[in-house]
Amino acid sequence: MATVKLSIIRSRVATAVEAIVGAGLKQSPLPYGAFGRTPNSIAHKAFSIGMGGSNAQDDRQRPTEGAMLQTDMDIKVSFRIRPLAQLVDVDASLDLENTIIANVLDRTNTTLYQNLHIKLLSTNRQLTDSGEYMISTLSFELLHFIPLTT
Numbered sequence: 001m002a003t004v005k006l007s008i009i010r011s012r013v014a015t016a017v018e019a020i021v022g023a024g025l026k027q028s029p030l031p032y033g034a035f036g037r038t039p040n041s042i043a044h045k046a047f048s049i050g051m052g053g054s055n056a057q058d059d060r061q062r063p064t065e066g067a068m069l070q071t072d073m074d075i076k077v078s079f080r081i082r083p084l085a086q087l088v089d090v091d092a093s094l095d096l097e098n099t100i101i102a103n104v105l106d107r108t109n110t111t112l113y114q115n116l117h118i119k120l121l122s123t124n125r126q127l128t129d130s131g132e133y134m135i136s137t138l139s140f141e142l143l144h145f146i147p148l149t150t
Contacts, residue, residue, distance in 0.1 A: 003066035003147040004115045009073070010049050013104060016112045017047055017075065020103050023096065025077070035076045036128075036135070043133060044080040045096070049073065057143075066145035073118075075100065075138045081131065093134040097123060101138060117143040 014027050024045050028038045032050030052072030059068040077100065079093035101120055107113050121139040128135060 002115045003145045005146060006051050006054075006071065009071075009116060009142060009144065010051055012112045012114075012116075013049050013073070013075070014047075016103055016106075016109055017049075017100055020099055023099060025096075025100075032074070032076065035078075038078065040132075043078045045077065047075055047077040047100075049075050054146075061148065063148045066147050068143070068145050071142040071144065072121075073140045073142050075104070075140070077136050077138070079134045079136070081127070081134055090134060093125070093136060097125070097136050097138060104138075104140065115144060119143075 017025055018027060025047055026042065026045065028035055028042070028046040028048045030038055030048065032048045035046075035048040038046050050073065052074060054069040054071040057068040057070055061067040077096065079089065079096060081089045081093075101123070103109075104112075104118060105120060112118075119141045121141050123136065123138050125134055125136045127133070
């Protein structure tokens with residue numbers, strides 16, 4: 001397996017999520033750690049990708065091959081919950097989660113899966129304090145090699 005930088009992986013996943021036909025998803029202009037501060041005018045169906053910690057795997061680490069890593073990746077997505085259609089919107093947010101997961105795990109996407117393996121770990125969702133948005137967190141595990149040369 002050839003090497004791939006974490007920034008390239010994050011960009012590929014963002015492209016794959018934005019390309020979901022009919023979903024209307026857009027990447028938040030804020031970094032993952034600031035995702036909850038996305039302005040209301042753009043928060044509905046906004047998402048952010050966070051690259052978490054990485055652990056080296058028991059494999060040789062050579063400049064010609066790179067270092068094998070297991071990296072945590074989270075995707076947060078917000079969905080507006082309307083006051084008079086709360087259960088309908090909650091169901092729609094769950095369906096959107098499923099669509100994102102199916103697209104991220106679509107191994108026929110050769111651009112996304114080039115030199116990368118992705119596995120779903122968990123999903124979690126939380127209603128904001130105002131009750132206006134459902135924030136879903138989709139957690140994945142990545143297996144990949146990073147380059148050891150500049």
